Amino acid sequence: MSDALRLILFDVDGTLADSQGAITSAMAAAFAGAGLPSPSRAEILSIVGLSLPLAMAELTGEQPADVQAVLVEGYKSAYKSARLAAGAGHSPLYPGAAEVLAELNAVPEYLLGVATGKSQRGLDALIEAHELRCFVTRQCADHHPSKPHPSMVLRAMAETGVRPEDTVMIGDTSFDIDMGRAAGVRTIAVDWGFHPAERLGADHIIKSFGELAPLLRNTW
CATH class of the missing domain: 3.40.50.1000 (HAD superfamily/HAD-like)
Structure with missing residues (x-):
């Protein structure tokens, strides 16, 4: 070399x-907070790697932009709360x-x-x-x-x-x-x-x- x-x-x-457990849990919390059924685990993991707004658009293309924005913020909040509670184990x-x-x-x-x-x-x-x-x-x-x-x-x-x-x-x-x-x-x-x-x-x-x-x- x-x-x-x-x-x-x-x-x-x-x-x-x-981080699959952390991601799927935060996504489920975001959808529950918006009164929507959560995507399946496979659907959620299929969009990991995309930026969050694009990932949410992929999961909820039929939802208007304001609902997608609520889901993005709900995911961020749930993920942060779980991370602060769990530390390195998150x-x-x-x-x-x-x-x-x-x-x-x-x-x-x-x-x-x-x-x-x-x-x-x-x-x-x-x-x-x-x-x-x-x-x-x-x-x-x-x-x-x-x-x-x-x-x-x-x-x-x-x-x-x-x-x-x-x-x-x-x-x-x-x-x-x-x-x-x-x-x-x-x-x-x-x-x-x-x-x-x-x-x-x-x-x-x-x-x-x-x-x-x-x-x-x-x-x-």
């Missing part, structure tokens, strides 16, 4: 953090996530970052809860068009000065992989997330975090 800088970008929900990291982040962060040529549909507040809270100090670039839904638009990846590369051929996007949904592809970077799908990995068309699939570091060494 040469000494060129390499940028490793991670999605958060469904990739680093097992969205636990997947097995091996903390270890592989530490391992990769110890490589001088590697720069780590996140590209997530979470809000800035939600991302900061998760990073603080799990003491994840390793990310040099943090891209979130507050400052970008929703995935799969490539804006998050492009900004991360611009901030770090890393070329597309030296960048990889790691995620669990079609939105992550399509975003990486649109930005012209390599893509890695994880098979423990919210979309079936074999259907995503990623350059690589990993079945555990233990496979990631060797794959990156072989890639570069």
Whole structure:
């Protein structure tokens, strides 16, 4: 491996953090608060990764904009309340996530970052809860068009000065992989997330975090 800088970008929900329980519970609370039946678990998980307004529009396309706005605010409120009550247990990291982040962060040529549909507040809270100090670039839904638009990846590369051929996007949904592809970077799908990995068309699939570091060494 040469000494060129390499940028490793991670999605958060469904990739680093097992947040499906937190997401489905907050969504159910939002719909109950608006007097509407909640979507199914499968429907909710299918839109994870999109920015919240777009995700809600996908779930409730037949509802007027003001109702969708009420649902968005209801979700934010329910999610925040549950996060404050549960702390780090609200969205636990997947097995091996903390270890592989530490391992990769110890490589001088590697720069780590996140590209997530979470809000800035939600991302900061998760990073603080799990003491994840390793990310040099943090891209979130507050400052970008929703995935799969490539804006998050492009900004991360611009901030770090890393070329597309030296960048990889790691995620669990079609939105992550399509975003990486649109930005012209390599893509890695994880098979423990919210979309079936074999259907995503990623350059690589990993079945555990233990496979990631060797794959990156072989890639570069």
